[in-house]
């Protein structure tokens with residue numbers, strides 16, 4: 397796996413670092429290297445994981461590395477960011493299914509160390525507080541992986557979500573349902589609600605790795621770098637986090 401040259405490594409501030417990479421493959425490899433290093437260095441690590449198209453390459457590299465270099469996940473615990481409301485775990489559009497398919501089925505992680513919110517329970521409110529306290533009881537998240545929506549959402553925290561929100565139920569934006577309808581037969585099948593870690597939950601992670609890829613994210617990247625901090629653009633809060641690394645590919649930064 398390649399090393400990113402110093403010239404591609406911009407420091408926005410002491411806290412937020414931007415790594416500019418050529419393309420999606422390089423983004424995925426770079427993210428995988430960062431995670432694998434942490435996994436190898438730590439005797440007990442809690443990862444926050446994301447779904448969507450962006451981290452698929454990262455998971456592919458983690459699986460490849462596990463097969464070839466036998467990186468062990470015995471001491472790794474994971475918490476996913478979010479889950480759709482009302483989908484069974486065996487529905488192939490659930491994030492539970494996604495995570496098993498892309499990662500968990502292919503590495504040596506114990507099923508009891510893998511956590512996602514349960515979006516298919518009668519009492520979603522209770523599930524939100526259970527999930528939030530469960531993360532805390534486990535000592536919090538060491539490294540949280542994030543993608544970004546073209547509207548600036550992180551997790552399913554849509555524009556307008558209060559920065560102090562903990563894990564909560566959200567009504568999905570039309571733009572988000574439309575973007576995600578590519579995985580469903582019709583847009584009507586896309587759930588209208590989801591459970592997501594809140595911005596406050598995400599901000600408690602000790603370190604954040606934000607992945608931004610493709611032309612459809614160029615506007616969001618620009619706004620993140622150039623804009624102010626506002627609840628209308630949820631990712632902007634990351635400017636206040638002490639340890640954020642952004643990995644961005646040319647399609648997203650060079651528009």
Ligand code: PGA
Nearest residue numbers: 448449450451543544545
């Ligand atoms: P994507 O989604 O990786 O599928 O683009 C990211 C997000 O909406 O958070």
